[in-house]
Structure formats: structure tokens, C-alpha cells
Amino acid sequence: MNKISDNRAWWLVLPVFLLVAFSALIPLMTVVNYSVQDIFGPGQAFFVGTEWFKSILADQRLQDSLIRQFVFSGFVLLIQIPLGIGVALMMPKSGIKGSLCLILIAIPLLIPWNVVGTIWQIFARGDIGLFGWGINQLGIDYNYTGDTLDAWLTVLLMDVWHWTPLVALLCYSGLRAIPEAFYQAAEIDRASKWAVFRYIQLPRLKSVLIIAVLLRFMDSFMIYIEPFVLTGGGPGSSTTFLSQTLTTMAIGQFDLGRAAAFSLIYFLIVLLISWLFFTAITQADKEK
Amino acid sequence: MRQTRSKNIGIIIYILLLLTPVYWLLNMSFKTNREILGGLTFWPKNFTLDNYVVIFTDPSWYNGYLNSMAYVSINVVITLLVALPAAYAFSRYKFAGDKHLFFWLLSNRMAPPAVFLLPFFQLYSSIGLFDTYIAVALAHCLFNVPLAVWILEGFMKGVPREYDEMAYIDGYSFPKFFIKVFLPMIRSGIGVTAFFAFMFSWVELLLARTLTSVDAQPIGAIMTRTIGASGIDWGLLAAAGVLTIIPGVLVIWFVRNHVAKGFALGRV
Numbered sequence: 001m002n003k004i005s006d007n008r009a010w011w012l013v014l015p016v017f018l019l020v021a022f023s024a025l026i027p028l029m030t031v032v033n034y035s036v037q038d039i040f041g042p043g044q045a046f047f048v049g050t051e052w053f054k055s056i057l058a059d060q061r062l063q064d065s066l067i068r069q070f071v072f073s074g075f076v077l078l079i080q081i082p083l084g085i086g087v088a089l090m091m092p093k094s095g096i097k098g099s100l101c102l103i104l105i106a107i108p109l110l111i112p113w114n115v116v117g118t119i120w121q122i123f124a125r126g127d128i129g130l131f132g133w134g135i136n137q138l139g140i141d142y143n144y145t146g147d148t149l150d151a152w153l154t155v156l157l158m159d160v161w162h163w164t165p166l167v168a169l170l171c172y173s174g175l176r177a178i179p180e181a182f183y184q185a186a187e188i189d190r191a192s193k194w195a196v197f198r199y200i201q202l203p204r205l206k207s208v209l210i211i212a213v214l215l216r217f218m219d220s221f222m223i224y225i226e227p228f229v230l231t232g233g234g235p236g237s238s239t240t241f242l243s244q245t246l247t248t249m250a251i252g253q254f255d256l257g258r259a260a261a262f263s264l265i266y267f268l269i270v271l272l273i274s275w276l277f278f279t280a281i282t283q284a285d286k287e288k
Numbered sequence: 289m290r291q292t293r294s295k296n297i298g299i300i301i302y303i304l305l306l307l308t309p310v311y312w313l314l315n316m317s318f319k320t321n322r323e324i325l326g327g328l329t330f331w332p333k334n335f336t337l338d339n340y341v342v343i344f345t346d347p348s349w350y351n352g353y354l355n356s357m358a359y360v361s362i363n364v365v366i367t368l369l370v371a372l373p374a375a376y377a378f379s380r381y382k383f384a385g386d387k388h389l390f391f392w393l394l395s396n397r398m399a400p401p402a403v404f405l406l407p408f409f410q411l412y413s414s415i416g417l418f419d420t421y422i423a424v425a426l427a428h429c430l431f432n433v434p435l436a437v438w439i440l441e442g443f444m445k446g447v448p449r450e451y452d453e454m455a456y457i458d459g460y461s462f463p464k465f466f467i468k469v470f471l472p473m474i475r476s477g478i479g480v481t482a483f484f485a486f487m488f489s490w491v492e493l494l495l496a497r498t499l500t501s502v503d504a505q506p507i508g509a510i511m512t513r514t515i516g517a518s519g520i521d522w523g524l525l526a527a528a529g530v531l532t533i534i535p536g537v538l539v540i541w542f543v544r545n546h547v548a549k550g551f552a553l554g555r556v
């Protein structure tokens with residue numbers, strides 16, 4: 001659609017601008033302000049310039065949690081995107097069965113995040129949880145509170161359980177938007193199932209997939225509450241992701257300057273990667 | 289035919305796996321703590337509603353739900369009120385800085401809440417809003433408003449501009465056109481947006497917990513009380529968890545026919 005140029009449209013956007021500016025710009029400025037100071041208490045702050053940024057970038061603990069974060073987000077995308085597409089392909093197309101599937105699949109998304117953590121905390125326990133008990137019955141030694149790898153895998157499994165529905169529902173809506181004529185044409189050409197998927201469905205899913213990757217990346221990169229409830233970041237620091245490191249620093253140790261500098265670096269990383277995705281989305285919109 | 293059957297079986301297996309953890313929570317909420325810790329049972333042997341009775345009779349418990357409901361409702365109303373005109377502007381007009389503004393809005397959806405915890409706390413404390421519904425509702429606008437603008441803009445793009453022009457020719461003023469003609473046309477989009485705003489505000493806890501202490505404490509924060517000196521009260525925790533799932537399921541039922549499009553942010 002051709003849009004009209006009219007700067008008066010700003011009046012319509014102004015409420016949003018003011019509201020978001022109030023809850024985003026003021027806190028952001030506070031963070032920037034903290035990041036260049038060393039704060040001992042009220043009225044006892046010293047300007048330290050970029051010292052915090054230098055020390056953060058060199059901090060081993062933070063580098064570790066950054067690497068853990070990237071590995072985690074990488075696995076999240078690798079598992080959830082294909083699985084989500086698969087589920088979407090299997091979902092009934094319409095009718096009451098379709099609605100029912102939709103709602104059942106959406107259930108994990110509607111659960112408060114701390115409850116998600118709680119559910120898995122119970123479900124994965126070896127003594128009272130079905131999952132932990134089942135794995136142990138199979139003869140595999142599994143204990144997510146003691147073993148590093150088990151804990152990590154449990155957090156990953158929890159995230160897959162929690163968020164694959166989002167990818168599935170996105171893809172489902174993408175699939176519904178493909179005109180029936182495309183499939184009919186494929187049938188006349190006697191295209192194989194795979195060819196239909198590869199040359200009709202997948203290209204048409206492109207825009208929703210970009211959104212799915214974007215949302216999943218952002219949210220997995222900011223994950224906090226669920227592993228916090230499930231494992232508390234342990235054992236050791238195997239499931240301590242960036243958000244948790246940051247929160248511990250800011251609130252637990254009240255290390256404001258460092259935490260603020262860390263926040264900014266964290267924010268910039270997310271922003272940079274998201275910007276790349278966003279450009280890809282607008283590009284895809286243009287091609288349509 | 290065989291293909292649809294294998295598809296059906298696949299989806300049924302997926303949904304069963306998906307629901308198992310939820311079933312386990314439900315199962316546990318009907319048990320006594322003695323039974324939970326006594327050994328693994330696949331369904332409650334001594335079926336009890338005690339855990340639910342505790343929640344529904346103790347004000348410090350059920351107030352948690354009411355608090356969460358209150359700030360979520362306020363948030364949905366604010367989000368829709370400001371996002372509707374903005375989304376209209378983005379879908380219909382080009383204006384100075386529109387692309388940058390749009391990305392800036394979205395970038396707030398991408399900001400890790402942990403980054404804003406402390407400044408938020410200080411900001412709302414300094415203006416005297418700490419521990420009120422409105423503080424949490426405003427804080428949640430940070431990620432809900434950008435999302436709402438994004439979804440609504442997608443839905444609004446689907447309405448041809450000829451409708452707008454026709455309404456002007458018929459002598460409608462802009463506010464009248466917007467409320468009487470335009471909003472009814474995108475009501476499914478509004479419903480879906482309200483659902484998303486509800487959902488994200490309902491599931492968020494980090495900010496809600498930081499900005500409240502007693503009067504406006506969300507249910508998620510109250511749940512941590514089940515962890516006492518004598519260990520965790522598993523039955524009560526499970527019952528509280530089950531009750532947090534119900535509002536979402538009720539709300540999604542109303543928008544079930546449009547929610548798929550909403551999940552794609554109106555982009556298909």
C-alpha cells in the first residue's frame with residue numbers, strides 16, 4: 001500500500017512515544033550514568049570513565065556466561081525451529097479439531113515463567129517427578145540438581161517444551177495463508193511431498209520463520225526466571241546465564257557500576273543481532 | 289488417507305508429551321504432602337482438595353491472584369489505548385523518522401528486563417508509585433506496547449485505504465471514523481492484541497516482583513512462600529501453579545479463530 005507523507009501522524013504516535021520513553025529512556029539514562037561511576041553509597045560516587053567496561057570485557061566469569069548463553073541460544077534455535085515446523089505441518093487444518101489442537105499446544109505459553117520452572121522442578125525430580133523417575137528406571141543415572149550436564153539438558157528440554165509451541169503456531173499461521181491453488185498446481189505436476197515442502201511451503205514460511213527466529217533468539221538470550229527456579233544457576237555455574245549473572249551483580253552484590261556497564265554491553269549485543277534480523281524482515285516484506 | 293492418519297498420530301503424541309508435565313502438576317495438586325513424598329503415584333490415591341481450600345480461603349493467597357489480575361487488566365487497557373492510534377499512523381502515513389521510531393520501539397521489546405530492574409525500582413520509588421498496580425502496569429508497557437503496535441499495524445495494513453477515504457467523503461470526522469468504522473473492521477486484531485498483552489503481562493514476573501512488596505504482590509511472588517523452613521509444601525505449590533494456568537486458557541478460547549494470525553504478528 002502506498003503511504004501518504006504527513007508529519008501530523010506524529011500526533012497519533014506521540015502517546016506511545018511518551019509512554020515508552022518514560023519507561024525506557026529514563027532507566028536507560030540511569031544505567032548509562034551508573035556505568036561510568038564507582039558508587040559506594042549515597043553521595044559517594046566517583047567518575048571512573050570506561051574502567052568498568054574494560055574490566056567487564058576482561059572478566060572471565062562473564063565471558064564464560066556469555067559463551068554459555070550463545071551455546072544455549074544456538075541449541076534452542078537448532079531444536080525448536082525444525083520441531084516447530086514439523087508440528088505445524090501435522091496440525092489439522094481447520095474445524096473444531098484445529099481449534100482444540102491450537103489451544104492445547106498454546107498451553108505452555110500461557111503459564112507464568114516461574115510456574116514453568118516449578119513444573120519442571122517437580123517433574124524432573126528423581127523421587128517425586130515422573131520424568132526424573134522414568135529416566136532413572138531406564139537405568140540412566142539422572143540427577144539435575146547434582147550433575148552439570150543433566151542440569152543443562154533439563155534447562156534445554158524445559159525451554160523446548162515451553163517455546164516450541166510458539167514456533168509451531170507461527171508456522172501454522174504461515175501455512176494457513178498459502179492459497180489452495182498452489183497445492184492443486186503441485187498435484188497436477190505430481191510433485192512429491194518433499195518437493196511441495198521445499199518449493200511451496202518453505203519459501204512461503206520465510207517471513208514467519210524470520211519472526212520466529214528473532215523472537216526465540218531474543219527471549220532465549222534473556223532467559224532468567226525458569227532456570228533460576230529450576231536449578232538456581234547450578235550446579236556450580238553450569239546453568240547461570242547472562243541475565244542471572246547480571247541480576248546477582250546488581251542486586252545481590254549491589255555492584256552498580258559494573259552491573260550497569262554489563263547491562264549496556266548485554267543490551268548492545270541483543271540490539272545488534274536483533275537489528276540484523278529486523279533488516280531481514282523488512283527486506284522480506286518488500287519482496288512480497 | 290494413510291498420510292493423514294500418521295499425521296494425526298504424530299500430533300497426538302506431541303500433545304500428550306506436551307501435557308504430561310502439566311498433568312503431573314495437576315496430579316500433585318490433589319495429593320497430600322505425605323503422599324507426594326511417600327512415593328511415586330500416577331494418580332492421587334487419597335484425593336484431596338485441601339490445597340485449593342487453603343488458597344481460596346486465605347486472603348494472602350487469593351489476593352495474589354487479584355493483584356495479578358488488576359495490573360494485567362490495567363496494562364491491557366493502557367496498551368490498547370496508546371497502541372491503536374500509533375499503529376494506525378504507522379500503517380497509513382509516512383512521517384519524519386517513522387522507520388527509526390519503529391525500530392526503537394521494538395528494541396525495547398528486546399531489552400533484557402534484568403537491565404532495567406534497578407533503574408525501574410528507583411524510578412518508581414522516587415515518584416511514589418512503588419508497590420502499586422499502576423507501576424507494574426506501566427513497566428509492562430515497555431514490552432507490550434511495541435508488540436501491540438507491531439501486531440495491530442499488521443492487521444491494519446489488511447484494511448484498504450479506500451475505506452478511510454470513503455468515510456471522509458461521507459462526512460465522518462477522524463475520531464468518528466476511527467471509532468465507528470475502522471475499529472469494528474479490525475476487531476479480531478484488537479482481540480488478538482489484547483490476548484497477547486494479557487499473556488505477556490501475566491507470565492512476566494521479574495519486573496512485577498521487583499516493583500511490588502506487599503499491596504500489589506503478584507501470585508508468582510507469593511508462591512515462593514511455600515518454601516519454608518521445613519521444606520517445600522509441594523501440594524500447595526502445585527495447586528497455586530494450576531490456578532495460574534486457568535486464566536490464560538479461558539482467554540485464548542475467545543480468540544482461538546484469530547490467534548494464529550496474531551502469532552504471526554499480522555504478517556501473513
